[in-house]
Amino acid sequence: MNEVMADQNLLEVEQLPFWTGPIKIWPLEGGTTNRNYGVLQADGQRFAVRLGQDRPEHGVMRFNEQAAARAAARAGISPKIYYTAPGVMVSRLLPGRSLNAQEMVKPENLLRVAALLRRCHTSMAAFLQGPLLSFWVFHVNRSYAHALTRAEGRIVNELPRLMEINDFLETRIGRVEIVFCHNDLLAGNVFDDGARLWLLDWDYAGFNAALFDLANLSSNNNLRREDDIALLEAYYGRPFERGEYDMFRAFKCASLLREALWNAISEFTSDIDHDYARATDEYLGRLNTALGDLD
Incomplete structure (x- = not known):
């Protein structure tokens, strides 16, 4: 700036x-x-x-x-x-500080974050007022692809393959239960005041599937498989079902694709000093790895 x-x-x-x-x-x-x-x-x-x-x-x-x-x-x-x-x-202005990705994967913090997200998904509906947006990641990804095509963005030649992946993931997920979600679960948006956790930054908030929030948390903080399992079990308060885990992994791929496209757009729209091109390529690499693990 x-x-x-x-x-x-x-x-x-x-x-x-x-x-x-x-x-x-x-x-x-x-x-x-x-x-x-x-x-x-x-x-x-x-x-x-x-x-x-x-x-x-x-x-x-x-x-x-x-x-x-x-x-x-x-x-x-x-x-x-x-x-x-x-x-x-x-x-x-709260006292305390945001978590970082290394702190997020600590078992005690996964428990706390899972409880915070469950509270978001189950309690916010009673307090929402007026018109609000939805956040369907597959629509978001298609919108980014259209914008990148018009602007002839750096990864424009990869977009047909990426949109095929997007459609495949959307079909694989199928029908979902809609709740109100945060949709941008970077570690920096989870704040610890020393006694409890808070959610900050509602830029991308909207109606969505609860499992997207969990998958977004995982993809944004490089959670490992054992961390994913701990997060899901903490959120549900029980062993998760196979279908839930399959949907979670598909949403995780969709979240990685969305982050790649977000950075690709930001390469030519943001005025913040950040290497967006490198981030785009890193997320695309992580997407390919996650897709390989899907089956």
Whole structure:
């Protein structure tokens, strides 16, 4: 992010009508489709400010993110929301830090994350209000492929094969039970305040299959087979069925494909300093390995 944009963001935060006195502002880590800032008011209250416009190329619409974040806060799995405006959200700044991928695979953390996701899937519906989006990964992948074709993206010649894989996985999964999901389970979006875990960042939230969230958690954090089994058994509270595991593995492949396409789009749409081309190729390599393990 260049200095001019950084200054504009700080000015936008400073001028929000929510503040009741002098504030101090500092940047927070994380955010690939948004900018995040910590704010300390003179009265000692601490807030997190999230700035971000719609990103249609990624299916990120801020009305949906804000509605999901408010519902998650009411359900007790995300911080309290104090103020929203188009492209702006102010929430409680939690003490603690996000997990990392190495911490995620610890047995005790898999248990805690499984319980947090089960609570998301079973309790948020009662708090959701207004129009909301769905997140069907196979539609998302096809949309990315269309955009990459129009833009003549770097991997355009691979798209026919990748879309055949996408269709195969969608057919293999078949019918699913729909719940409200997070859909972006990077370790950085799971926050530990020292006493409990919270879910952050609802950019991609929407109605989806619960098993996609579990598979997305696995694919984003490089879980091994034994970790996957521990996660599924913790989530269900029982030994999982063969059909559930087959669906989970197919969703894991679909999640890897989606991450590859997300990075391929970001190669020419993002202003963040990141090697998206390398990430695209890494995810495609992991996808090929996961496909080889499907049967």
